[in-house]
Amino acid sequence: MISGIHKCPERIETMQGAENTEKQQLSASLRARMWEYRIISVIVCALAVWIASKGNWNKIPLSVATVVLIIGVAIWMLASPDDYNGSTDICSMIAMDCPRKIEEFYEAYKDVRTPLGSGYLVQFYTMRQPALMFGPDKNGDYLYFWLSKDGNIGYLGYSFMTSMIKGKYNDPIFPAEEDFGDNTAKYVCYQSDVLLMQKQLRESLEHFVKTKQVLEIPQSHPSEVYTFTEDFKLTGQHFDLCDNEGNRVFEIEGTAPLRTLSVYDDQHNEIFKMTKKIVSVLPTYQFYYLGELYGTLEKKFVLVKDKFEMKVKEGKLELTEYAGSIGHNFCVTLNGKTLGTILDNLDLKMENIVFDNAVIIAYEEKYLPLLAAMAVMVARELARDRS
Numbered sequence: 001m002i003s004g005i006h007k008c009p010e011r012i013e014t015m016q017g018a019e020n021t022e023k024q025q026l027s028a029s030l031r032a033r034m035w036e037y038r039i040i041s042v043i044v045c046a047l048a049v050w051i052a053s054k055g056n057w058n059k060i061p062l063s064v065a066t067v068v069l070i071i072g073v074a075i076w077m078l079a080s081p082d083d084y085n086g087s088t089d090i091c092s093m094i095a096m097d098c099p100r101k102i103e104e105f106y107e108a109y110k111d112v113r114t115p116l117g118s119g120y121l122v123q124f125y126t127m128r129q130p131a132l133m134f135g136p137d138k139n140g141d142y143l144y145f146w147l148s149k150d151g152n153i154g155y156l157g158y159s160f161m162t163s164m165i166k167g168k169y170n171d172p173i174f175p176a177e178e179d180f181g182d183n184t185a186k187y188v189c190y191q192s193d194v195l196l197m198q199k200q201l202r203e204s205l206e207h208f209v210k211t212k213q214v215l216e217i218p219q220s221h222p223s224e225v226y227t228f229t230e231d232f233k234l235t236g237q238h239f240d241l242c243d244n245e246g247n248r249v250f251e252i253e254g255t256a257p258l259r260t261l262s263v264y265d266d267q268h269n270e271i272f273k274m275t276k277k278i279v280s281v282l283p284t285y286q287f288y289y290l291g292e293l294y295g296t297l298e299k300k301f302v303l304v305k306d307k308f309e310m311k312v313k314e315g316k317l318e319l320t321e322y323a324g325s326i327g328h329n330f331c332v333t334l335n336g337k338t339l340g341t342i343l344d345n346l347d348l349k350m351e352n353i354v355f356d357n358a359v360i361i362a363y364e365e366k367y368l369p370l371l372a373a374m375a376v377m378v379a380r381e382l383a384r385d386r387s
Contacts, residue, residue, distance in 0.1 A: 026080065026095055029152055037079035044072030081153075086303075089195065089322045091157040092202045097209055099151035105132050105205070108214050110173055115197055115220035116143060117176040121169035130169055134201070136162055137176045139185045141194045143201060154209075156202050158194060183225045183244065184361060189343040192361045193220060195322065195331070196338055224365065227345065228358040228375045237261065239379070241360065241372050250372050261380075263372050272373040276380070283308075285377050289369075297377065306330075306381070319374055332367075332374055339367045342375045 026034065048069035055061020077087040084093040102121070109119035109132065116135035123130055127146060135142030140160045147154050181193040197217065204215035226249065231238045239252035251268070254261030263272040273288040282299040287310070295310040295317065305321040315335040322329040327344030340362045358375055362368045 027097060027152065029150075030080075030095055033152075034079045037075055041072050041076035041079070044075060045069055048072060087323060089198075091155055092198070094154040094156065094202065094205055094209065096147075096152050096154060100147060100154070100209075101151060102130055102132055102145075102147050105145065105154075105208070108208055112214055112217065113174050113219065114201070114217040115177045115180040115193070116141075117172045118174040119145075120172040123166040123169065124164050125166045126164060133165075134172075134197075135176050136160075137180045137194075138178070139181060139191070141181060141191050143194070143198055145201075145205065154205065156198065156205060158191075158198055160191075177220055180220050183223065184343075184359065187225070187227070187343075187345055187359045189327070189329075189345060189359045192329075192331075192341040192343060193223065195341075196363075199338070223340075224362045224368075226360040226362065226368070228342075228360050228372070228379075230357060230379065239376060241368075241375075250369065252372060252376050254376075261373075261376050263369055263376070271369045274373050274376055283381060287370075287373060294370075299381075308377075319378075328378070330374070330378055332371060334367075339364055340371045342371065342378055 045068075048065040051068060052062050052065035055065070077083050081093040081095050106119060106121050112118055114134055116137060119132045119134055121130045122133045122144070124144075129146060129149070131144045131146035133142055133144045140162050141158070142160075142162070143156065143158055145154060145156045181191050184192055197220070200215075200217050204217060207213060207215045225244050227242050229240050229242070231240065237252075237254040240248050241250040241252070242248050248266065250271070251264045251266075252261055253264065259278070260273060260275045262270050262274075264270055271290065272294075273291075275286045275288070277284040277286060277296075280298075282301065284299070285297045287294040287297060295312040297308050297310040297317075297319070300307045300309055305323040307321065308319040310317040310319075312334075318333045320331050320333070322331060329344060330342045332339045332341065340360060343359045343361065345357045345359050358378070360368075360371050360375055362371055
């Protein structure tokens with residue numbers, strides 16, 4: 001039986017998310033599965049090295065070996081939830097403590113209000129078993145949760161392909177919110193609000209597996225959306241941060257050799273300054289707020305996606321790239337709480353193709369200057385990667 005919804009409004013501030021928590025405790029069957037996948041992965045990777053060496057590292061055998069090596073790495077990523085979730089943000093793997101049935105999760109979430117409505121069961125063309133679905137919203141975005149055949153692993157995915165839905169087993173008790181994600185859709189950017197809910201739903205599902213209690217999913221409030229646009233400048237770099245009405249909020253200026261860039265308000269007062277350290281193994285940036293050192297942002301060595309960390313007075317600030325998403329998209333968190341996102345502006349306009357234009361979504365207005373400074377840093381890193 002379900003014990004009920006556990007209301008915890010402070011959980012976003014206190015929970016670190018799957019990336020910052022202890023590794024999940026796996027059952028005996030899942031531990032055996034993990035080591036089976038890892039052994040197979042090592043064998044496949046060794047085979048890739050053997051193919052390359054036998055082919056004397058020539059172009060054709062080396063190309064075949066590269067494909068085999070990618071397959072071996074992919075098998076490793078499938079071994080455990082921690083490895084899998086570190087490789088993509090589009091889908092999350094959740095370990096079960098014992099074999100589960102999807103109907104159990106439906107009973108738990110059928111009365112739970114979320115920005116994408118309450119959960120209900122659907123049939124997809126691509127899978128035999130039913131899945132628990134939330135949404136779609138009016139833009140076609142939805143989240144869906146399904147279990148492996150043995151019921152030991154659950155997957156929480158995001159999609160916008162409503163054509164893959166074969167039919168419904170039932171209807172949601174509560175429909176999706178009308179304005180959920182609406183303010184980001186016109187920029188054709190990756191749906192930040194849906195990703196935020198996916199993270200919250202994942203925490204709730206993991207909590208339910210452990211405690212039989214459902215964590216409440218916070219209701220959505222339309223977030224503030226800003227456009228971050230670059231202007232051509234021979235002597236340096238210039239960006240404007242404008243609100244949804246096109247009014248300039250901040251101006252960002254940097255002069256050659258672009259080691260330092262500053263964020264100015266509408267009175268041209270410097271709020272943030274960002275300086276890149278020259279002598280460092282990985283990219284490192286010092287941030288100054290109102291003339292005082294705010295923190296040092298350092299890039300971490302992480303496979304698959306870029307990640308930066310900064311220690312500040314409030315705790316740990318992280319800038320993490322969404323793995324597997326369309327474009328270059330980043331999430332900014334403070335102690336696991338999402339402050340905002342920096343997303344590629346995918347609107348097909350020439351200026352968006354040529355320049356480092358982006359959309360900034362702020363969940364807390366007081367951190368907007370910081371998000372603007374982060375966006376500058378992201379633009380500089382992307383430019384460095386391209387060169």
